[in-house]
Amino acid sequence: MNGRVSRRAFVRAGSAAAAAALAPRFAFSIVRPAQDRPIRFGLVGCGGRGTGAAEDCLKSAPNVEVVALADVFPDRLEGCRAQLAGLSHPGFKVAEGRCFTGFDAYRRLLEGDLDLVLLATPPGFRPIHFEAAVEAGRHVFMEKPVAVDPAGVRRVLAAGEKAKAKGLAVVAGTQRRHQKCYVETIRRIHEGAIGRIVAARCFWNQGGLWRHDRKEGESDVEWQMRNWLYFTWLSGDHIVEQHVHNLDVINWALRAHPVSAVAVGGRQVRTEPVYGHIYDHFCVDYEYPDGVHATSMCRQQPGTDGRIGEAVVGTEGQADPAEWIEGKSPWRWKEEPDSPYVQEHADLIASVRSGAPLNEARAVAESTLTAILGREAAYTGKKIAWDEILASGLDLSPAAYEFGPLPVAGVPIPGKSA
């Protein structure tokens, strides 16, 4: 397996992002009348990240309006609506008739008049929502990861191609691609500042995350959805849900996706049933084209030492892709780290208004599959090839999307899990 196809895709996505990032923020407002027309967006998934994404999008460019909200849960929708209304932003234009709840809320939102959707539900729903958004002809910002299983990744890849054919913009929440310190460092890596890359490392080691206590009478599905981090069919496990950020940086820096993976992992500390069935640690040895290996380590264990970041080792130097290069071409990002959360929306909207829409679907789908590859290598204990995982029949979606009973799947045991 070689990474050539994706390599081209990454170069394109990377350089487009770089160009957008380097352009003065409001240059288009002077020269391009297209921006006089408002961009109206709807939010699907009104949790913490979704609400934040909506706020970031409103701030990212002039003449952007939020016009519709959708969430499975009315309480989450109301919380989000109140928070966005409280911003007193002129772009807040959510009418009562455009607030939708329930499992089909996304569909009703897409039927309305809007240009862009922000997809920020738990990742298990992303392939369905992304497909529907592209079908409806909407530009898309979608949070990472974009799937939890290979079946979902393939749907996202196919919908991404369709978006391209329709001229729709697709930007993903792998926001480091829109962060100048990363863009500038990785551009230099690609230009040869550290020579030929021989190895890479990435980490997301941290303590615990939030959870909600189960309420009286709450169905299995509702409980799991409100605690979606801890259920693989919803989050993909934390290597997919969280560490995908760092794996995306490695794919970007190496301009390839892995060839295969061998991994260990387990559920050592966070073993109570309230934490579902996901692992609390993983370590993956990824092999990339030309025999380059990348170490990936991630954990969510309270009281342990944290480390979040990446390193790339070349024949003529080393780099921290977020900050510096040492070796034959030393360099350091000297400004304050910039916030990419607004920038990713600015880049999306600028690309729409300029008529050259970004399409990051393939890059984020491949980064998502990279994480799924590592997860499955750890769950099964097997060495797994990229082609195997890409073609895998693994599909974690439930029989039906409705509130009701759903037993918690067992914790995977390496050597026993298929």
Add this chain to the structure above:
Amino acid sequence: MSRDSKGPEPIRAGLVGCGRRGTGAAENFLMAAPGLRLVALADAFPDRLAECRTYLAGLKHEGYAVEEERCFAGYDAYRRLLDCGVDLVLLCAPPGFRPLHFAAAVTAGKHVFFEKPVAVDPAGVRKILAAGEEAGRKGLGVVAGTLYRHHRKFRETIRRVHEGAIGKVLSARAWYNTGALWRYDRKPGERELDYQVRNWPYFDWLSGDILVEQHVHTLDVVAWTLRAKPARAIGTGGRQARTGPEHGNVYDHFAVDYAFEGGVHCLSMNRQIAGAFGEVGAWFYGSEGVASPYAGTIAGANPWTFQGEAPDAYVQEQTDLIESIRSGSPLNETKQIAESTLLAILGREAAYTGKALTWDEILASSLDLTPSGFDWANPGIAYEPPVRVVPMPGRPRA
């Protein structure tokens, strides 16, 4: 080795620890050179001693000369063996006993072959280092069971790396991924201490866990090749498949990111899980190529593949020890095996605690896994070790 017509002066050896590896080491010793005598056996358990004795007698080797009065059983058997007139001892008891046995052997003025690892905790490593210095002053030979140091394929590959065949070494990987190991069911009426000692791989205080007991081989190859001081380790691990009490308190998987001075990192991965993918090896990535000592290959600017025969390294390590003693310049591998053992302990503790640990911290650490009240030399008939608790990252050690 030069030999006159009478042959070399015989070297009389005793074996401490008559399990599988000890029995194998005794057999390897007999084959290692002319003029070697195996004269004594010691083990905590009479049945293991008897099995070993039967096996070795069955070899019908001229050097086999174990008499009944030089067969010692019990936890203090090593001491009686050291007093019975041997020149050299093979120390093959579970690793937790090694610091005690090694220090006693050096005090008694014996040459030593000792199996890896040589300790299970920093306290034990420091004891080994001190005894190793004393062995040096006394002119004793000390060779460790990290056999790849005596394996021609490894030696030739690593010599080429040191001569620059892959340019500057920039990164490394070390795997010891295997299936399950042996274990024994509890015998009716067996006391807890004996049960744990017979099933020593599964108890941290006896084996040091799989990363120390097994993967020390691979980490030793890394230390040998890199020739750099370890700086820091970040590790993770747990027990995910092998979770029952019959598997004591050790983990079944570890992964460690080791950083060495100079900036080279090594990913260490180690697993003992039945049915999972297995591969053992170490790989070194340089500015001009990749070296694999286990495969005996170098790829890149200076491609090379090991050709020819490599003598059995289990025998060769003993041969090298005997020849060094007979030549009057005894090998002393104590420091290198103690440091490789500590490198493994560093990774284990990084995983057990979830903390980023430095080499200097672990070298100075007071960690001592000896169960409370346990006397390694003479535990006493009534001693019962406490239940060993599985370490939990981020939580205080129980």
